[in-house]
Amino acid sequence: MKIAFDGKRFFNNSSGLGNYSRDLVRILATYFPENKFVLFNKNQSEKGIDILKLPSVSFVETSKGNFSRQLLMGKDAQQNDADIFHGLSGELPLKWNDKPIKKVVTIHDLIFLRFPQYYSFFDRKIHFWKFKKAAEQADLIIAISEQTKRDIIQFLKVAEDKIKVIYQGCHQAFKEEQNEHFINSVNVKYKLPERFILNVGTIEERKNLLNIVKAINGTEIPLIVIGKKTKYFKKVQKFLRRNKLNKQVCFLENVSMDELAVIYKLADIFVYPSLFEGFGIPVIEALFSKTPVITSNVSCLPEAGGKDSVYVDPYNFEDIKAKILFLWNNESERRRRAEKSLEFIQKFNDDKISNELMQAYESIL
Structure with a gap:
């Protein structure tokens, strides 16, 4: 053929x-x-x-x-x-x-x-x-x-x-075990916090980054964001400045696929409250990386996330905040959901x- x-x-x-x-x-x-x-x-x-x-x-x-x-x-x-x-x-x-x-x-x-x-x-x-x-x-x-x-x-x-x-x-990099030397080099290169939550995707209105930022306002939880910036970024930036969150939220650029795979693995939680997706590949990347996921209860995202991801109303930043705090403060629950989700993700x-x-x-x- x-x-x-x-x-x-x-x-x-x-x-x-x-x-x-x-x-x-x-x-x-x-x-x-x-x-x-x-x-x-x-x-x-x-x-x-x-x-x-x-x-x-x-x-x-x-x-x-x-x-x-x-x-x-x-x-x-x-x-x-x-x-x-x-x-x-x-x-x-x-x-x-x-x-x-x-x-x-x-x-x-x-x-x-x-x-x-x-x-x-x-x-x-x-x-x-x-x-x-x-x-x-x-x-x-x-x-x-x-x-x-x-x-x-x-x-x-x-x-x-x-x-x-x-x-x-998803890319093979997310299914591989990177060596300790490379993991450490990524950690040093991007000055990653000891613990952090992660968001990956184009920084546009539909991806809903602003509601993640609103959710961590008033907490001390570091947020790492990786994605191409659009004019929506200015809206997010304005909120960060007004609420003195610039040091709490870090934007990374020019991250290679192998580096991204490491950052997924190092994150405590992957947060992806998109308003709508055709599929939501970052959810799959996170689950293959053994990182628990918080994502939206709309469109196809429950298909990608499976029953052991945590679901939120993407329009309600208080709901997002509650779910982030729930997982952030509960290591055994993060581990349990990551392990269960890894079983589910084999269908991909x-x-x-x-x-x-x-x-x-x-x-x-």
């Missing part, structure tokens, strides 16, 4: 959709090396270079021209005798020739429809058109959570039997996900 992938996110995105694309290709090539996996894009980058070294993975430069991704990439995959084309980020090429090829698209979320206030009118219209068109073209839609599946049915009016839920995993292991992906491909051939 030869499977072609839209490689844009694989090569161009450092996190999020990029991580999903790289992990998906990596685990398929690792567990099913008898197949061929071909990445199509205008160019390569350093991202995922180790995956391209796997014998069953190759790169093809797409045809040149305006809108080549939309108009030429599909035909290029057909000319390369691909059996399946998989769009990894909610899109499929618009043009194809008559050569047979099956089409799969992964849809991560429809947040632009659930929270339109975070998107411009133009972006909402473009996103909807692309996702709707891809859903119509696809022989199979992969949703990364049951929540996303429900949204696809509701907003895109797609028949349920055309959608398969296949969860995403690479072998299980790769098998589900391959079965999905085979089902449409």
